[in-house]
Amino acid sequence: MQLVLASTSPRRRELLALLGVSFEVDPPAFEEHPLAGLSPREQVGYFAMEKARSIADRRPGDLVLGSDTVIELDGRLLGKPRDLDKARGMLTDLAGRPHEVHTAVALCSRIRAVDSVEIVTATVYMYADIEDAIERYLVSGESLGKAGAYSIQGAGGNLVERIEGDFTAVVGLPLAVVARLLGSVGYPVPRDVEEIYRQKPYPNWSRFAA
Numbered sequence: 312m313q314l315v316l317a318s319t320s321p322r323r324r325e326l327l328a329l330l331g332v333s334f335e336v337d338p339p340a341f342e343e344h345p346l347a348g349l350s351p352r353e354q355v356g357y358f359a360m361e362k363a364r365s366i367a368d369r370r371p372g373d374l375v376l377g378s379d380t381v382i383e384l385d386g387r388l389l390g391k392p393r394d395l396d397k398a399r400g401m402l403t404d405l406a407g408r409p410h411e412v413h414t415a416v417a418l419c420s421r422i423r424a425v426d427s428v429e430i431v432t433a434t435v436y437m438y439a440d441i442e443d444a445i446e447r448y449l450v451s452g453e454s455l456g457k458a459g460a461y462s463i464q465g466a467g468g469n470l471v472e473r474i475e476g477d478f479t480a481v482v483g484l485p486l487a488v489v490a491r492l493l494g495s496v497g498y499p500v501p502r503d504v505e506e507i508y509r510q511k512p513y514p515n516w517s518r519f520a521a
Contacts, residue, residue, distance in 0.1 A: 317366040317377040326484040331501035341365040351383040352413050359415035360428045371421035380483045382459035383411040389459050395449050398460035407439030414480040418492045425496055431485040433476025441470055468515040478516050
């Protein structure tokens with residue numbers, strides 16, 4: 312049984328590799344369109360599961376891992392900005408205020424009758440009065456394609472004062488949950504997850520350690 316990561320995100324590939332597992336990458340055949348009536352937390356679970364299912368339907372003998380991340384501010388979902396103006400607006404709204412980052416992890420296998428999802432939430436606090444810093448960040452282009460218009464493991468980490476919760480969930484793949492889900496179906500995880508969390512071998516992780 313092959314582990315398959317249903318994602319086009321290089322960040323999720325990098326994080327999953329930290330567990331020492333063997334896996335393939337297969338881009339999901341699912342487009343993220345928010346459903347009316349779902350909270351941001353419910354929405355992210357739906358996205359992750361549908362990504363995993365879209366691959367599992369084509370590869371019923373494999374174990375498929377899907378994930379998705381959304382930002383919630385005042386009960387509304389912030390997705391990925393379409394352009395720099397949208398990114399500027401998102402970052403301006405987030406400045407000086409706490410927001411929630413929801414990351415869902417779904418595990419799906421047709422042959423093993425596995426169909427589960429878990430959601431991890433972390434709270435991120437951005438600095439206030441960062442208008443100039445936002446403008447410098449926008450020039451880098453890093454904000455495009457990122458939920459909430461920033462990348463905490465990149466230069467976007469300079470906008471963040473602190474986080475409460477799992478740093479890897481903010482990046483996009485909570486490793487503790489992934490390891491637990493894989494273990495629950497008997498898929499071996501070679502690396503010691505607790506040791507990974509002690510070492511924090513990912514950009515900016517040590518900076519935001521609790």
